[in-house]
Amino acid sequence: MKITSWGRLRHEQHNAIAITNHRTLSAQIQHSAPGISYGMGRSYGDICLNPDGWLWQTRGMNRFISFDQDTGLLSCEAGVILKEIQDCLAPRGWLLPVTPGTQLVTVGGAIANDVHGKNHHVMGTFGEHVTGFRLERTDGTTLDCSREHNADMFRATIGGLGLTGVISRVQLQLRRIDSPWLLTDTVAFSSLDDFFALADDSEADWEHTVSWIDCLAGPQTRGIFMRANHARAEDLAAMPEYRQAGGKPPRSAGITMPLTPPVSLVNKLSLRAFNAAYFAMNARKAGAGVAHYESFFYPLDKINHWNRMYGRRGFYQYQCVVPRTTARQAIADMLAVIAAAGEGSFLAVLKTFADRPAAGLLSFPMEGATLALDFPNKGARTAQLFTRLDEVVTQAGGRLYAAKDARMSAQMFASAYPALAQFSVFRDPGISSAMSRRLLGS
């Protein structure tokens, strides 16, 4: 059947195998190799695709195995999505310590991409909170991996692009919360220097930090800096928004982008209007507030199929990280390149990462600043823009995020991920994806 990923750049034929039970997984992958795991298809590029080949759909393998209410240790199958975990356990006082901007991803996918969230400087990446998992290899072997057992394979699999085996079951450490609410603070800024100053100032006192930037604003980059901490019960009583909501989480069914328009709805005209409105709206409500964790962390999850907005040709997300020392200049240069190309991005997210030891060999985060931008696919024009952005990133000593990537060169990947040679020996020869062939040659 025809399958695509979140960027909707290509819709190609795959032989899909539904994996619905972690006990049958091993036999299934042995009889359908080479293939690649596919969870929710929320990575943007080709990390989860294997055109004309086998695709192991893990979404049906979605059972909880055990949960310890006292310690917060959860065991589940790898196809469970983050939303299922949090829907079930947030009311009991537990959340995932690290989640990306969507909770509609599988646990297996979160490990394979070693995803990060708005609290990288406090909690690091998803992989740091994985205490163990079971890896099935296409030669029929089963490896229980943790920091104590098969520690090398554990490190290779976290952020390992799905190439070391298929994860069947996982053990995760959750974090305690007093309430599902966050105390937030919103600050408008009007230059990159302001952004970096805000980021530095916020690091000690705020667990979650992220900012949206208006990349059409020219050399004086304006944006909205959002920071938040988990609320304690006594903090909440004083907040009017919380009392208004009656302490109940917002329950909206969400809306759906019903069809894919022939051309992208994100264009220069709509973007300028959107950015101006978004900036004005948030600048006006700057200051302290309270937000439910779902609306603060996953605002786009409320719009089903928002990716269709970019039209039939799909879109790219370009996410890079540049080291702290070069970050200020590199971000400014990239914004200038984008402006010069007459392009703009609707989702422009800027955030700093802290200096933490990486959980996986190929984990993306490093100390510095990360910039994520969406661009509708306009073919060669978009490719040229990326080539220029790549130059800035490479010069700055930065790298791109594989979870978002559909087009970087093998050379750029190899030079930016020094542990690649070390990683290669852990690969499962029966696993291959469009991305692995593009970036690793097989």
Added chain:
Amino acid sequence: MTQNKRIVIVGATSAIAEHCARQWARDEGQQEFFLLGRDQDKLDAIAADLTVRNPALSCKTLCPDFTSTDDIQATVSKIVANGAPDIVLIAHGTLPDQQDCQQHLDMTAAAITINGLSPVLFAEAFAGPMQAANAGTLALIGSVAGDRGRKSNYVYGAAKGLVTRYAQGLQHRLADTNVRVVLIKPGPTDTPMTAHLKQDGAKLASAEDVATTIVRGVDKGRAVIYAPAKWWLIMMIIRHLPRFIFNKMDI
């Protein structure tokens, strides 16, 4: 809701049934699940999952012979010994290959037994105790395939047609009691049973959405539920097509 809600799921490892169980498990209050299936390991996994989702519920797993009248009767008697169930969902089945059934009578017999006869025997075994208790909802999963025989799957369709006619009769029998009999007719659903259909590019409803429709319908005690609801209209048309048109269709 009674103090201790008793929910029996026959064929609990089916994807639709599993999603129904998860939705019922969200209810607060004491619940007791009886999960019946053929594969003990799978039942244990589902029981563990439900228990994480709601630590207040308890699960019992049972692996009877689904084709033995004695075993069905004994199993049901054991379940109802401590009280009649509040909900019984009879969900088991397999999708046989029509061509194979045409070649081999034993496959036809097996398909009709597991998809038609066996669900009816379970329902009949539960009907008596539920009638005596004068309470509860007995839900059977039929299929849109049971609405009109088609050359592409009439053996399966005939078995599900048997379930349909049986459910009608049982509804008639229990009409002036408080027992509700619900017949569910799912359209093709995205489950392991239909994986091969999906390969051919068919658009299938998700097991989760079908389960939501079922749970809602069971709650209301509706007599017939099409899931998704659009199949009511589709099957209404298909049932009423004149034979000279219908027989020319390749469905």
